[in-house]
Each structure stands twice: as C-alpha cells, then as structure tokens.
Amino acid sequence: SQTIHQWPATLVQPVGSPLSLECTVEGTSNPNLYWYRQAAGRGLQLLFYSVGIGQISSEVPQNLSASRPQDRQFILSSKKLLLSDSGFYLCAWMNSISGNTIYFGEGSWLTVV
Amino acid sequence: DAKTTQPPSMDCAEGRAANLPCNHSTISGNEYVYWYRQIHSQGPQYIIHGLKNNETNEMASLIITEDRKSSTLILPHATLRDTAVYYCIVRVASNAGKSTFGDGTTLTVKP
Numbered sequence: 001s002q003t004i005h006q007w008p009a010t011l012v013q014p015v016g017s018p019l020s021l022e023c024t025v026e027g028t029s030n031p032n033l034y035w036y037r038q039a040a041g042r043g044l045q046l047l048f049y050s051v052g053i054g055q056i057s058s059e060v061p062q063n064l065s066a067s068r069p070q071d072r073q074f075i076l077s078s079k080k081l082l083l084s085d086s087g088f089y090l091c092a093w094m095n096s097i098s099g100n101t102i103y104f105g106e107g108s109w110l111t112v113v
Numbered sequence: 114d115a116k117t118t119q120p121p122s123m124d125c126a127e128g129r130a131a132n133l134p135c136n137h138s139t140i141s142g143n144e145y146v147y148w149y150r151q152i153h154s155q156g157p158q159y160i161i162h163g164l165k166n167n168e169t170n171e172m173a174s175l176i177i178t179e180d181r182k183s184s185t186l187i188l189p190h191a192t193l194r195d196t197a198v199y200y201c202i203v204r205v206a207s208n209a210g211k212s213t214f215g216d217g218t219t220l221t222v223k224p
Contacts, residue, residue, distance in 0.1 A: 088154070090157070102159070
C-alpha cells in the first residue's frame, strides 16, 4: 500500500532562520507531488506541484521554494522565514495508481516567532 | 479547475443524515467532483468522488444533479466524529497539474 510521510510535525523557528520540510511517498512511483499551506481557519492554498524529478511549478509568489531531488521526495524550503510564513503545511501525492485521487500527509505546523 | 461554492457552516443532530451541498455551475464535461474532509490539525481525508452517476461507499453517498451543476454529499448517520471541514472540489481526473481547495463547509454534529 502507499503511504506518505512528512516531517517535522511541528516547528517553531525565529524570523530570518531557514526552513526545510521534507515529504516522502512510499509504495508507488512517479507520483505528482504537492505542497499546500493552510492559514488558521482557512482553506488550502496550493504552493507548489511537481510532475517529475527536478520539475517544480509555483502557484504563488512567495518566500518559499520547493525541490524534488528524487522521485518520491519533495522538499519545501526557505532561506529566511517571515512571520507570514506561519501556518499548517501539507504534502500530498497522486497518480494513476491512486485512481488520480489526491492523498495528504499528516501536516506540519510551522510557527515563526 | 471549476470553482465551487459551499455554505460556510452547517449543523446536524447526531444520528441524523447530514446533507452537504456544493455548487459547481461551471463544471466541464470531463471534470470529476471530489469530496474531502479535514478534522482539526490533520491532513484532509478523501471521502468519495464521481463524474455524473451517484456514488456510494462505506463513508458516504454522493448525489450529482443531472446537469452536473451541483452535488450533495450525504453522511447517512452522522456521529460526533464526523464534525470536520468538508471540501468539495472539481477537477479533471488525470490533471497532472494543480488542484485547489476553497474554505469548505464546517459541519458540526451535535448530540
């Protein structure tokens, strides 16, 4: 069966510090991968998606970047965090094996202080 | 992807059916309707999806109108654990690009 994991689950970082959130998918190959952000009490905002290794599409201009160094690995980064980067970050995957249904990870809470 | 409209909140009595509506008047012929729910501080959970026929699984039923411009998610016997935010999205099934979620409907099941 397929599983998705992301870490760390919670993170408190000072303004101006770097960020690295990691996501991996197991049990499948060549998935589409996504990073979403959710502000408190709001819907999900798509940040990045990737259809293959090294292929990243950005949906909104921001202080964040994404990379896909391996087929089932997706990393969300920032060189210098802003207060506005605080939120709940979700990684997700889909492919034909999932029936083109998107499945989400457990989420990572980031608080920038 | 087509835009969807959902009521911001709904209440339901425990044990009764919860009927959550979604409008998607600009849906295209090859776009599916997907439903997810999100319990606080967790990742969204897939519930069900459909193209034009009504669908049922162990979690819920999905009723899509004949013109496909709206749909209803039905939780037949709501429990307190069904309290969550429910998202309706429409997209092409094989879309290799993006999928967007709106603010959803906050369903509160009351004892």
